[in-house]
Amino acid sequence: MSVSLLNGSGCLDALTAPGVAAQLDAFVTKTITPEPREGNPPVRIVETEAGMLNSIGLQGPGIDAFLTETLPRLAAQHLRVWVSVGGFSSSDYAGICERLEERDDVDVVELNLSCPNVDEAPESAAEIVAACRERTKARLYAKLSPANSDIAESARAVVAAGADGLTLVNTLRGMALDPATLKPRLARAFGGYSGPALKPVALACVLACARAVDVPIVGLGGVQSGQDALELIAAGASVVSLGTILFTDPAAPGRIRDELKCEATARGYGDPLEVRGVANG
Amino acid sequence: MTGSGPVAGATAEVVEVTGTGPIGPYTLLRVAAGGIEPGIPGQFFMLHPPGHVLPRPMSLCRVDGGELCFLIDAIGPGTRTLCALKAGERLHVLGPLGNGFDLDVPHPLIVGGGIGIAPFPYVAQVLGGGPAILGFRSAHHAEAAALLPGAEVALDPVLVTSLLPAEPMDVLACGPEPMLEAVRARAPQAQLAWEAPMACGYGACYGCVVEVDGRLQRLCVAGPVLRAA
Numbered sequence: 001m002s003v004s005l006l007n008g009s010g011c012l013d014a015l016t017a018p019g020v021a022a023q024l025d026a027f028v029t030k031t032i033t034p035e036p037r038e039g040n041p042p043v044r045i046v047e048t049e050a051g052m053l054n055s056i057g058l059q060g061p062g063i064d065a066f067l068t069e070t071l072p073r074l075a076a077q078h079l080r081v082w083v084s085v086g087g088f089s090s091s092d093y094a095g096i097c098e099r100l101e102e103r104d105d106v107d108v109v110e111l112n113l114s115c116p117n118v119d120e121a122p123e124s125a126a127e128i129v130a131a132c133r134e135r136t137k138a139r140l141y142a143k144l145s146p147a148n149s150d151i152a153e154s155a156r157a158v159v160a161a162g163a164d165g166l167t168l169v170n171t172l173r174g175m176a177l178d179p180a181t182l183k184p185r186l187a188r189a190f191g192g193y194s195g196p197a198l199k200p201v202a203l204a205c206v207l208a209c210a211r212a213v214d215v216p217i218v219g220l221g222g223v224q225s226g227q228d229a230l231e232l233i234a235a236g237a238s239v240v241s242l243g244t245i246l247f248t249d250p251a252a253p254g255r256i257r258d259e260l261k262c263e264a265t266a267r268g269y270g271d272p273l274e275v276r277g278v279a280n281g
Numbered sequence: 282m283t284g285s286g287p288v289a290g291a292t293a294e295v296v297e298v299t300g301t302g303p304i305g306p307y308t309l310l311r312v313a314a315g316g317i318e319p320g321i322p323g324q325f326f327m328l329h330p331p332g333h334v335l336p337r338p339m340s341l342c343r344v345d346g347g348e349l350c351f352l353i354d355a356i357g358p359g360t361r362t363l364c365a366l367k368a369g370e371r372l373h374v375l376g377p378l379g380n381g382f383d384l385d386v387p388h389p390l391i392v393g394g395g396i397g398i399a400p401f402p403y404v405a406q407v408l409g410g411g412p413a414i415l416g417f418r419s420a421h422h423a424e425a426a427a428l429l430p431g432a433e434v435a436l437d438p439v440l441v442t443s444l445l446p447a448e449p450m451d452v453l454a455c456g457p458e459p460m461l462e463a464v465r466a467r468a469p470q471a472q473l474a475w476e477a478p479m480a481c482g483y484g485a486c487y488g489c490v491v492e493v494d495g496r497l498q499r500l501c502v503a504g505p506v507l508r509a510a
């Protein structure tokens with residue numbers, strides 16, 4: 001057993017880049033919503049000093065076309081598929097979970113409880129998880145926002161509500177201004193901040209949650225190298241996901257897997273997973 | 282399709298910068314091609330400015346022996362970093378990406394505006410010449426027309442569209458959006474190379490969408506060259 005590497009939801013399309021997805025241990029879909037969504041108007045992405053902002057706005061086919069068109073094509077690529085689920089109320093999330101329940105080609109359902117680019121459901125994360133738990137036996141991971149003031153408390157609540165694992169973290173809300181006009185560069189002004197700047201935030205969230213609950217944690221946020229991945233594992237992650245780095249380096253999964261092994265070996269560990277929790281001492 | 286690596290048809294490689302030089306207000310960046318294929322004119326490459334989070338999309342301007350040349354307008358932090366590269370420095374390049382021009386047309390006519398002339402020297406290399414109309418903001422900018430010997434040049438306020446011939450031609454156009462819209466109105470059969478901010482260049486981020494056939498589509502996958510009508 002070694003560390004699994006996944007992609008962050010929304011950071012890879014396995015249908016247009018099958019060769020990138022093939023390097024991963026499982027493919028995480030872009031967040032699926034009940035209805036098709038056109039997403040936000042462009043400009044949707046901007047680079048900042050130590051990261052990037054995105055305001056994609058959950059562009060996607062909706063659950064019907066996902067089940068009839070996307071999922072069979074992903075299955076034909078022999079990928080282990082994690083489906084990221086989003087919505088605007090707990091019944092949206094639960095409804096999609098119920099639709100996915102009939103499918104045996106879905107490995108994990110990841111509940112995106114934290115997209116900064118769309119309006120949030122009025123219910124708490126735990127209420128959404130509980131509503132989904134009633135409708136599915138699938139493994140449920142809760143993806144939480146790093147903007148949460150007490151993420152350990154959220155982690156306890158979603159696990160008590162039936163989450164089998166956590167994905168930490170989603171993006172932070174941010175904004176960039178055009179230096180000349182001082183107007184927002186993104187059409188929607190706000191976007192989700194990802195990339196290197198997020199790494200310390202992700203490390204803190206993973207450690208806080210690893211202390212609070214005993215479930216598997218997918219760590220992501222700013223991972224660029226095997227060293228970054230090893231640090232997330234030391235903080236308590238057992239799976240690591242790659243987001244923004246895939247945009248610059250589509251060969252990152254293979255590279256980071258190799259680097260991770262070397263970094264662990266250099267510190268006297270036989271397997272990177274032996275590092276899990278070392279930071280929590 | 283050729284290419285090696287995880288993105289179909291493209292190669293990802295760290296290559297050596299062989300030099301840079303000014304052409305009018307622009308910079309011609311030359312890199313050793315290594316194992317990277319030049320692709321079809323109008324396709325693009327993602328160049329990763331060292332120290333930046335994201336790569337930048339660039340058209341291939343010209344192929345010189347074992348070198349790939351990019352014509353770059355330094356309009357912001359990423360392009361400024363690319364233009365300041367020195368010979369011997371390393372650059373991560375991914376490409377070729379997207380859909381280029383269909384050059385299998387009877388009467389090709391190059392129409393370029395400003396930095397939008399970037400893909401056309403390579404188009405002319407592949408076509409073995411051909412007529413070209415180029416528009417620039419100033420005489421200084423128009424120095425870049427030297428990359429396309431024999432081209433007809435329009436300087437502001439004269440518009441390139443006013444130089445379009447009356448007889449129908451297979452227009453290949455790249456330039457600022459208003460120019461492309463004007464060309465589209467005049468030549469519905471034209472092939473237009475569009476721009477959009479891109480994070481990945483290979484369909485992963487959904488950042489580069491533009492409206493095509495009434496739907497927001499990823500320009501890096503559907504384009505960057507699109508039919509006018």
Ligand SMILES: Cc1cc2nc3c(=O)[nH]c(=O)nc-3n(C[C@H](O)[C@H](O)[C@H](O)COP(=O)(O)OP(=O)(O)OC[C@H]3O[C@@H](n4cnc5c(N)ncnc54)[C@H](O)[C@@H]3O)c2cc1C
Pocket residue numbers: 178185325337338339340341351352353354355356357358359360361396399400475476477478479505
């Ligand atoms: C397929 C394709 C091919 C291209 N080929 C070339 C080329 O051969 N030579 C060249 O000089 N440039 C080319 N560009 C444009 C180039 O990629 C951008 O100028 C560059 O990414 C800007 O980065 P920056 O960090 O310098 O500026 P930024 O800080 O990103 O941008 C500065 C300003 O330009 C705007 N902007 C940024 N990117 C774009 C874009 N892609 N289109 C329109 N406006 C933008 C921003 O909104 C901002 O106002 C191409 C773009 C595409 C999509």
Ligand SMILES: Cc1cc2nc3c(=O)[nH]c(=O)nc-3n(C[C@H](O)[C@H](O)[C@H](O)COP(=O)(O)O)c2cc1C
Pocket residue numbers: 007008009010011030031054056058084112115143169170171192193194195196198220221222223241242243244245486487488
């Ligand atoms: C362009 C883009 C689109 C994203 N779309 C989604 C999404 O649909 N659902 C989701 O849960 N997270 C989404 N994310 C967040 C990532 O999955 C990840 O949590 C975040 O980017 C942090 O990781 P990174 O710093 O490695 O990119 C998106 C991120 C980016 C950059």
Ligand code: FES
Pocket residue numbers: 478479480481482483484485486487488489490499500501502
């Ligand atoms: S640039 Fe990422 S999808 Fe087109």
